[in-house]
Amino acid sequence: MSDTASRIWTSLAGGRTVEIACLVDMEQTAESFHAYTVPDGIDIEPGDVMLLHDVPDHIDFGERLAFEGRATVIKAGFFGRIWTEMTSIFELTELYEVGFQPKD
Numbered sequence: 001m002s003d004t005a006s007r008i009w010t011s012l013a014g015g016r017t018v019e020i021a022c023l024v025d026m027e028q029t030a031e032s033f034h035a036y037t038v039p040d041g042i043d044i045e046p047g048d049v050m051l052l053h054d055v056p057d058h059i060d061f062g063e064r065l066a067f068e069g070r071a072t073v074i075k076a077g078f079f080g081r082i083w084t085e086m087t088s089i090f091e092l093t094e095l096y097e098v099g100f101q102p103k104d
Contacts, residue, residue, distance in 0.1 A: 015074065015075075015077070016074070016075045016077075017072055017073065017074050017075070018042060018072070018073045018075065019070065019071075019072055019073075020039055020040055020041060020042050020070070020071050020072075020073055021040045021041075021068060021069070021070060021071075022037050022038060022039045022040055022050075022052070022068070022069050022070070022071045023037070023038040023040070023066070023067075023068060023069075024036070024037050024052065024055055024065070024066070024067055024068075024069045025037075025038075025064075025065070025066045026056070026059050026063075026064070026065045026066075027059075027063070027064040027065075028059050028060070028061050028062070028063055028064075029061070029062055029063075029064065037050065037052060037069075037071065039071065039073065042073055044073065045075075045076065045081065046076065046081050046084040046085050046088070047076025047077075047080040047081040047083065047084035047085075048073055048074065048075055048076050049073070049074040049076075050071050050072075050073050050074075051071060051072045051073075051074070052069060052070075052071050053069065053070045053071060053072070054069065054070070055069055
């Protein structure tokens with residue numbers, strides 16, 4: 001496959017990977033329970049996948065961790081982006097049913 005054809009296929013199908021630095025913020029306290037990742041120098045778009053490296057899988061109650069980490073971003077191609085945007089509309093409608101059920 002030529003270089004141009006390879007680039008076109010990658011942009012349509014996805015799979016291009018980028019290694020980046022990121023800020024990881026994890027907290028499990030009475031005030032907050034969250035885990036955020038802020039990528040450095042790249043925009044995460046619909047369909048992209050971000051894999052974090054060497055990040056703890058849990059923290060104890062009362063702890064808060066904030067540190068610089070590494071991540072691999074797998075960029076979605078054209079079809080992956082369209083698929084994600086279309087299916088997200090249907091998944092969003094599942095939220096409409098919350099709170100609209102009659103009380104017994």
